[in-house]
Amino acid sequence: MSATPTEMMAVAASRLLANDDVCFVGIGAPSAACNLARLTHAPDITLIYESGTIATRPDVLPLSIGDGELSDTALTTVSVPEMFRYWLQGGRVSIGFLGAAQLDARGNINTTVIGDYHKPKVRLPGGGGAPEIATQAREIFITARQARRAFVEQIDFVTSLGHGAPGETRATYNVDTAGPTRLITDLALWTMLDTEGRAAADAGFDARSAAFTVVSLHPGVTRDALVETVGWPVRFAEEVGRKVEETPEASAEELAVLRDLQARTKAAHLRANRVKDAAE
Amino acid sequence: MAQHLTLEAAIAAHVRDGQTLAIEGFTHLIPFAAGHEIIRQGRRDLTLVRMTPDLLYDQMVGMGLVSKMIFSYVGNPGAGLLRRTRDAIENGWPQPIAYEEHSHAAMANAYEAGAAGLPCAIFRGYRGAELARVNPNIRTITCPFTHEELAAIPSVRPDVTIIHAQKADRQGNVLVEGIIGIQKEAVLAAKTAIVTVEEVVDDLRALGLSPNACVLPHWTIAAIVTVPGGAHPSYTSGYYVRDNAEYIAWDDISADRDRFHEWMEENVLAATADVFADRVSALRSAA
CATH class of the missing domain: 3.40.1080.10 (Glutaconate Coenzyme A-transferase)
Structure with missing residues (x-):
């Protein structure tokens, strides 16, 4: 059994999380990856959702950021102001895990608007917690499915800061956290590298020239197919003196746990509907 | 009552x-x-x-x-x-x-400021975020002790x-x-x-x-x-x-x-x- 691209995205992302991470989890793809990590190699990872739940261990994936499952299985649930003030702004979060409607090669994210802000072509939901997660978590992982309308050279609106425009750094905006370091997609693993191949954790990292760089292609993905889905000139690791690897296949355990989690989630949602339909 | x-x-x-x-x-x-x-x-x-x-x-x-x-x-x-x-x-x-659009952190701070009877909320926010450009109610204030520039918005x-x-x-x-x-x-x-x-x-x-x-x-x-x-x-x-x-x-x-x-x-x-x-x-x- 081999993984679908969406499953591969969750598996590849989950592998980047460690047992001692304190992870601020976005809904959707980030939530699947974080819980997969918790159910495989990182059983003690602390998952935080912006609704206030700390160290939650949901048995099924929540549909929304504030499902009861999250507080029922949390170590503690705090108020929303406390979550943003003490835990996020206070510097307690090691990884912020975000999705993106639109992003650029420097990890700047738009979830606000397509077109002009005051005369929008499409009004998107907006930033929610993301603007401060992006600057206050010590490091940012982004996960999204690749598509030309999403992976663009110039985003329409900077909802959340990555590394700013080329030539800028986060310090330009008085931000001292590492920002986006990893991008995990359905096709590849990308790392934020400068033109010398240095990552944010390396000495001498020069954010002014940094861009998400393909460091690992998922099994069966060709460079041509990947480039087709990206609106900016793609940087492969060789161009900065590193190697492009092949992402190891999803293991039987990873896939079994992920599929089991998805099946439980689907069954729980269906069960709620069936009970309701029977009553009507 | x-x-x-x-x-x-x-x-x-x-x-x-x-x-x-x-x-x-x-x-x-x-x-x-x-x-x-x-x-x-x-x-x-x-x-x-x-x-x-x-x-x-x-x-x-x-x-x-x-x-x-x-x-x-x-x-x-x-x-x-x-x-x-x-x-x-x-x-x-x-x-x-x-x-009028804000971030969650901003709104949470603004409600808290409202509950505390303060005219505005002060927090470390909106850095590099474009909302600060399009929403005139997002301003800055300088900490009198450290001189750090912080975001300020009206309380709710x-x-x-x-x-x-x-x-x-x-x-x-x-x-x-x-x-x-x-x-x-x-x-x-x-x-x-x-x-x-x-x-x-x-x-x-x-x-x-x-x-x-x-x-x-x-x-x-x-x-x-x-x-x-x-x-x-x-x-x-x-x-x-x-x-x-x-x-x-x-x-x-x-x-x-x-x-x-x-x-x-x-x-x-x-x-x-x-x-x-x-x-x-x-x-x-x-x-």
Whole structure:
């Protein structure tokens, strides 16, 4: 059994999380990856959702950021102001895990608007917690499915800061956290590298020239197919003196746990509907 | 002092055209029944404040009650976009609405500042974020001690805050449990607060609550209304689960103006607060 691209995205992302991470989890793809990590190699990872739940261990994936499952299985649930003030702004979060409607090669994210802000072509939901997660978590992982309308050279609106425009750094905006370091997609693993191949954790990292760089292609993905889905000139690791690897296949355990989690989630949602339909 | 009223009487007594309302709830405990009563009473020209306007504000916007919205996330959580609100913003239907947009951290700080009686909220926020360019209410202030530049926005001081909670007692004290969101701050920031609850017990003191339970004293609340199921299709922890199917269905219902009006006519305008208990009856066993 081999993984679908969406499953591969969750598996590849989950592998980047460690047992001692304190992870601020976005809904959707980030939530699947974080819980997969918790159910495989990182059983003690602390998952935080912006609704206030700390160290939650949901048995099924929540549909929304504030499902009861999250507080029922949390170590503690705090108020929303406390979550943003003490835990996020206070510097307690090691990884912020975000999705993106639109992003650029420097990890700047738009979830606000397509077109002009005051005369929008499409009004998107907006930033929610993301603007401060992006600057206050010590490091940012982004996960999204690749598509030309999403992976663009110039985003329409900077909802959340990555590394700013080329030539800028986060310090330009008085931000001292590492920002986006990893991008995990359905096709590849990308790392934020400068033109010398240095990552944010390396000495001498020069954010002014940094861009998400393909460091690992998922099994069966060709460079041509990947480039087709990206609106900016793609940087492969060789161009900065590193190697492009092949992402190891999803293991039987990873896939079994992920599929089991998805099946439980689907069954729980269906069960709620069936009970309701029977009553009507 | 909290009065126990019917929903119709509580809304009629406290909600007026042109007011600023916060009808709060962070996915959990969203006071749908109270919002529907405001729609039935035909209030107009409202400014609505909420971190996460979801279906309820979408319904109020689509029915033309709203002239301005202040928010930080204008989506249908887990399902997508808010189509009535988009129609108002993108096409001015049924009427144009003004909006002031923030981040969650900003709104949370603004409610807290309102509850604390401060004119503005100060926090480390909006750095590199373009909202600061398009929203003139996002400004900066310099720390007099460290000279760090911090974000400042006006505090939220609603004329009326409405929340839903698990229990009140006869005296009108209110207990909120589970994801407590911004409920306490929203009540304490407001001039007037209305709380709908699942049930009224004799005395909260007799329940053996944790000494740190989130309890709002009766003298912070103007009116208590008992509406079992009043948060549906959102949920009340300990009573019934979230009706996820309803949230997903809203995406279709709200996609079309006529279909939206038919749904509102049948499920809101022609209904009363009493229908909510039935709507959650099948969702109780799972809670």
